[in-house]
Amino acid sequence: MNTPKSPPDKRPEGEHEVKGVAFRDEGEAEQEAPPQPPVREKPRISWQKFTFLPAVVAAVLLATWIWFQQATLDTISENAIAGGVVWKLLKQHIYLTVVSTFFVLIIAIPLGILLTRKMFRKATPVALAFANMGQATPAIGLLALLVIWLGIGRRSALIGIIIYAILPVLSNTIAGLKANDPTLLESARGIGMSPLGVLTKVELPLAVPLILAGVRTALVLNVGTATLATFGGGGGLGVLITTGITNQRMPVLVLGSVLTVALALLVDWLASLAELLLRPRGLEVRV
Numbered sequence: 001m002n003t004p005k006s007p008p009d010k011r012p013e014g015e016h017e018v019k020g021v022a023f024r025d026e027g028e029a030e031q032e033a034p035p036q037p038p039v040r041e042k043p044r045i046s047w048q049k050f051t052f053l054p055a056v057v058a059a060v061l062l063a064t065w066i067w068f069q070q071a072t073l074d075t076i077s078e079n080a081i082a083g084g085v086v087w088k089l090l091k092q093h094i095y096l097t098v099v100s101t102f103f104v105l106i107i108a109i110p111l112g113i114l115l116t117r118k119m120f121r122k123a124t125p126v127a128l129a130f131a132n133m134g135q136a137t138p139a140i141g142l143l144a145l146l147v148i149w150l151g152i153g154r155r156s157a158l159i160g161i162i163i164y165a166i167l168p169v170l171s172n173t174i175a176g177l178k179a180n181d182p183t184l185l186e187s188a189r190g191i192g193m194s195p196l197g198v199l200t201k202v203e204l205p206l207a208v209p210l211i212l213a214g215v216r217t218a219l220v221l222n223v224g225t226a227t228l229a230t231f232g233g234g235g236g237l238g239v240l241i242t243t244g245i246t247n248q249r250m251p252v253l254v255l256g257s258v259l260t261v262a263l264a265l266l267v268d269w270l271a272s273l274a275e276l277l278l279r280p281r282g283l284e285v286r287v
Helices: 028-032 047-070 075-081 085-115 118-136 139-150 154-178 182-190 195-232 238-246 250-278
Strands: 015-018 021-024
Touching (some): 047 250, 075 250, 085 195, 139 154, 139 195, 182 195, 195 238, 195 250, 238 250
16 A cells, blocks of 8 residues: 655755754855845934924024014114114123033033032032022022122123022032943943043933033023123113113113014024934934
8 A cells, every 4th residue: 555645845045954943054044034224314404493493493593684674763762772882781691601601511511520429419409499499599589699798790690690500500510420220331431431421421421411401501591681781880772671661662671672582592492402412322213
């Protein structure tokens, strides 16, 4: 009696059977796997992010300029803006914002780093309490106290703006450094990195997003607080605003207010771009 023949082995190339179990030659599976699509990096700044807000600010400034050209100005209004006064006050306002932000950064970031070290951690609540007191105090009251102490001038205005803006940068620096994963820091120490190397190459890069968010907040705060510098003799666009209010001249008031708002929006936009550009590549979301 003839037994039926078994069907021929139709296994894929590179695959064989040992004791009823299918095996594939080493390297065959990897060779036959379809290639994975390359990882595409998400662009850091989209064209909408780069152009939308400046276009809106430019449109608002253009509309304000057209309205101002058609407005009826009396002698007081003309004197308030004559002789390049507007450009001079705008430069003073930018100077107050830039200088105060610079000093906020060189004070708040190193202090935040210091307060996260083991030796100084107990002083963190005290430092944050003082920073909270600086921001909780009404800005005009703080400026008045500084004028009484230091006299009228730009120095009093700058110190007041700096005290008022330290809190967001200091608190965000401390929060960003405390939020780091302890296992990453321990791994960095385990491979022989020095404490300074761990700080500069691991801790600070991971804390950059939170620190930059605090800097962005401080910048916008400084633009707004700088309008009060006029009460201490510091100049700035607040001169136009107070002139418009005290003399009841609407065109001067609108001009000072719109320029201040436009400057705040542009500063916030520039800070948002810096926040995206300075963020470490490893923290970006890939698509």
